[in-house]
Amino acid sequence: MNDLQPVALGDEPADLVLEGGRVYCSSRGAFLERDVAVVGNRIAALLEDGSDVVGPDTRVLSATDRVILPGLIDAHTHADIHATTERMCPYLLAAGTTSIVTEPSGLGALFGPEGLETFLEVTADLPLSVYHTVPPQPFVDTFEPARADEDELEGYASLLAHERVVGVAEIDWIHVVGRDSPVDALYERAAAEGVKIVGHGAGCRGDALRAFATVVDDDHEAISPEEVIERAEHGIHVVGRCGSIRDDLAAVTEALEDVDPASVSLSTDGTWPTELVGGFGMAEVLRRTIDAGVEPGTAIDMATRNTAEHFGLEGRGVVAPGAHADLVVVDDLESMTVETVIVEGSVVVDGTPQVDPEVTYPDFVYDSIDVGTGRDRFTAPVEAAPDGTVRAMEVGRGLLSLETAVEPAVGEGRYVPDPNADVLSATLIDRDPSTEDRAFTGFLTGFGLESGAVATTNTWEVAGLVTVAADPDDASLAASHVASMGGGWAIVRDGEVVADLPMPVAAFAADRPVPEIAAEFETLEDALRELGVDVDRPLLTVQTLTFPGVPALKLSTSGYADVLARSVVGLEGEGEGESN
Numbered sequence: 355m356n357d358l359q360p361v362a363l364g365d366e367p368a369d370l371v372l373e374g375g376r377v378y379c380s381s382r383g384a385f386l387e388r389d390v391a392v393v394g395n396r397i398a399a400l401l402e403d404g405s406d407v408v409g410p411d412t413r414v415l416s417a418t419d420r421v422i423l424p425g426l427i428d429a430h431t432h433a434d435i436h437a438t439t440e441r442m443c444p445y446l447l448a449a450g451t452t453s454i455v456t457e458p459s460g461l462g463a464l465f466g467p468e469g470l471e472t473f474l475e476v477t478a479d480l481p482l483s484v485y486h487t488v489p490p491q492p493f494v495d496t497f498e499p500a501r502a503d504e505d506e507l508e509g510y511a512s513l514l515a516h517e518r519v520v521g522v523a524e525i526d527w528i529h530v531v532g533r534d535s536p537v538d539a540l541y542e543r544a545a546a547e548g549v550k551i552v553g554h555g556a557g558c559r560g561d562a563l564r565a566f567a568t569v570v571d572d573d574h575e576a577i578s579p580e581e582v583i584e585r586a587e588h589g590i591h592v593v594g595r596c597g598s599i600r601d602d603l604a605a606v607t608e609a610l611e612d613v614d615p616a617s618v619s620l621s622t623d624g625t626w627p628t629e630l631v632g633g634f635g636m637a638e639v640l641r642r643t644i645d646a647g648v649e650p651g652t653a654i655d656m657a658t659r660n661t662a663e664h665f666g667l668e669g670r671g672v673v674a675p676g677a678h679a680d681l682v683v684v685d686d687l688e689s690m691t692v693e694t695v696i697v698e699g700s701v702v703v704d705g706t707p708q709v710d711p712e713v714t715y716p717d718f719v720y721d722s723i724d725v726g727t728g729r730d731r732f733t734a735p736v737e738a739a740p741d742g743t744v745r746a747m748e749v750g751r752g753l754l755s756l757e758t759a760v761e762p763a764v765g766e767g768r769y770v771p772d773p774n775a776d777v778l779s780a781t782l783i784d785r786d787p788s789t790e791d792r793a794f795t796g797f798l799t800g801f802g803l804e805s806g807a808v809a810t811t812n813t814w815e816v817a818g819l820v821t822v823a824a825d826p827d828d829a830s831l832a833a834s835h836v837a838s839m840g841g842g843w844a845i846v847r848d849g850e851v852v853a854d855l856p857m858p859v860a861a862f863a864a865d866r867p868v869p870e871i872a873a874e875f876e877t878l879e880d881a882l883r884e885l886g887v888d889v890d891r892p893l894l895t896v897q898t899l900t901f902p903g904v905p906a907l908k909l910s911t912s913g914y915a916d917v918l919a920r921s922v923v924g925l926e927g928e929g930e931g932e933s934n
Contacts, residue, residue: 361391361398362675367409369393370699375417375683378424380659380672383651390422392679395698399675415694415701417683423654424673425452425483425680425697426636429593429661430524430552430574430621433484434460434473435812437627437871438715438863443482444707445868446625449635450692452680453483453670455621455661457523457552460862462489464722464786464817466502467509469860474518476713481702483680485667487523487552488513491815493536496529497902497915497922500536501789511543520665521550521571526815526903527558528920531565541569550665553590554903557918564588572664574623575903577602582609586617591664594656596639597622598629599894600752603639607646615652619661627872637682641690650687715859722861723811723837724787725819732781732807732821732829733768734795739926744769745907745914747780749800749889753904757916760797769797769925773804773824773886781829782900782909783819785811785837785861792911796925798822801895804886806847807832810893811861814901820909822896824885843893845881853881 360366368391376385377400389404390397401407408414428446433439433456446454461469470488477484488510492502502510513519522544529535544551553570555563559581566573567588574593576582582605585592592613594606606618620639636657643653662671669678683694695703702709734744748758762779763772771779780798784791807823809832819836823829828846835844835851841861845853855874857864864871875893882892889895900909905917913922 358393358396358398358675361393361407364406366407367412368398368404368407370413370415370679370696371404371408372415372417372422372681372683373404375420375422377422377673378651378654379674380424380651380655381674385421390673390681392696392699395679397673397675397677397679400673413701417694420683420685420693421687422673423450423682423684424658424671425682425695426450426640426657427453427455427661427667427671428621428636429455429619429664430595430623431456431597432459432624434458434860434863435624436857436863437630437868438859438865439477439484440480440711440713441865441868442630443480443711444709445630446482446635447695447697447702447709448692448707449633450637450640450682450684450690450695451482451635452682452695452697453485453667455485455487455520455665457487457489459489460860461719463491463815464860465718466492466506467513468718470510470513472716472719474516476715480711481697481700481709483670483697485518485520485665487521488519488540489523490525490537490540493540494529495536496920497910498912502536507539510540514544514547514549519549520667521552524552524554524574525570526554527562527566528902528917530569531558531562533920555585556904559584572619574621576605578605579609582606583612586613592618593621594618595621595623596642597624598626599623603642603646607643607648610648610652615656616660618656619664620657626875627868628875631869631872637684637690637692644687719860720840720858721787722817723785723819723841725783725785725833725837726791726793727830727833727837729826729830730768731783731793732779732795732823732826732833733765733770734762734779734925736764736767736769738924739769741926744797744925745923746777746797746799747899747907747914749798749895753894753898753901755899755907757907758799760799762797770826771797771824776800776802778803779821779823779826779829780899780909781821781823782813782816782911783833784817784911785819786817794909794911794913796909796914798899800889801892802886802888803882806845806852806885808843808845808882808896809833809836810843810897811836811841811857812843812897814898815903816900818900818911820896820899822899843878845878845885847885853878
């Protein structure tokens with residue numbers, strides 16, 4: 355007889371009883387008047403009257419006039435960007451999130467299996483269930499040579515067997531559709547372990563989507579009802595997202611009449627510190643879904659059971675005997691105000707978070723930058739486009755950067771920015787200390803920077819350092835300052851650092867209180883506004899200049915990445931870009 359049966363039979367007291375609430379029972383799709391009895395980290399029973407299992411040492415929490423939900427699960431996020439995961443943890447819990455499926459974009463992208471093992475270790479004992487996906491970017495060779503070798507493949511493959519590794523992280527469709535890729539070897543190992551492959555199908559449709567569906571198991575990039583339906587038709591689990599990057603709930607909710615709701619999950623795709631401190635999280639995502647007209651039980655399943663079943667998170671996502679005691683008590687389904695959160699049978703939120711975890715990172719995570727920052731690095735040789743007109747990126751809608759042509763200024767035989775003509779330099783430097791020094795400087799228009807420079811190591815999908823500059827000297831100082839901090843952000847004007855934010859953990863995350871990080875984000879944006887930047891989300895624009903998941907022209911260290919053509923091009927014509 356297991357430890358739960360005596361409580362279920364009413365013969366022994368429970369450790370914890372939630373009494374008086376309306377419990378969502380997903381297997382019935384109904385809300386039931388039940389008390390929830392917990393033993394250790396498991397639910398022992400749903401009882402019409404839990405008083406029989408209340409003993410002298412039982413903790414009793416009232417849920418009268420409230421709703422008891424399964425712990426909410428974020429189906430796709432990035433919990434090691436901007437702030438470290440343990441710093442985010444109390445805020446995620448306060449927003450009703452008890453489990454996350456996260457891609458280790460910082461530690462995993464640069465440090466390989468050692469970084470992934472470190473992330474597994476530092477998240478193992480958090481009061482939050484953290485499930486991981488293994489980043490495939492080291493195996494991608496579309497625009498640069500693959501960084502991972504056969505030995506690293508074995509390291510990654512061995513991690514796929516870890517109980518908290520549930521898949522291979524998002525892959526841009528351009529890397530795997532219609533071409534052979536080193537990533538295929540990792541996918542073969544994933545199939546052998548029975549874990550999922552996460553897709554990133556922005557702009558993928560028609561024949562390409564059918565081909566993509568033979569590779570991936572889910573995708574979070576449907577931004578219209580038609581795209582949701584097309585993915586479902588091809589057997590791709592749809593992950594709707596509402597978070598700091600995008601809000602696609604309208605597309606998902608409109609498409610639900612034409613797809614099986616069980617094939618849809620909800621996610622944030624990452625929550626920035628500014629939204630975390632405002633209370634945004636999975637409870638708000640669920641509230642908005644219900645507010646959009648989705649039947650409450652269906653919406654709750656999308657934020658709980660569907661994700662658990664898709665990724666094989668055994669015992670998560672339901673309120674049932676034997677399940678993990680992950681529970682969220684909310685005032686009502688209209689406000690979705692979180693009152694109490696229980697994770698593995700422990701009360702972690704009681705009005706306010708009751709936990710503030712701390713972890714220690716190994717020294718190697720702070721050694722992630724080795725870059726040259728001489729002035730010429732942030733200019734381009736005239737010989738690369740001798741007629742005076744150069745290929746450039748143009749800031750587009752959202753994360754788009756389009757292809758255009760500009761005429762930079764010339765100084766000392768090199769192309770330099772001309773802010774009066776809205777022509778800025780955009781430089782990507784490979785910051786990995788284990789690789790050769792590589793960089794490319796292209797040009798950017800439509801950003802609006804009138805003077806100074808901005809630099810960051812928060813570069814999507816590459817271990818890089820990016821600058822956008824109206825002045826090469828300021829770019830040099832901004833890059834040097836970021837390197838001296840071990841990563842993060844710096845904004846420079848007239849030779850002076852006017853705003854910065856250190857992010858020394860893998861050069862991707864700050865180990866500081868989240869409110870402080872949020873305040874610094876606002877300071878950074880304010881500084882860019884003072885320098886003339888007029889795009890909607892300037893920090894996001896800068897850090898996604900390297901991101902080939904959204905077309906059309908992006909930065910690589912060998913030249914521009916022409917995303918749709920899947921080729922590297924230079925400042926003039928076709929062919930290899932010229933490094934600086």
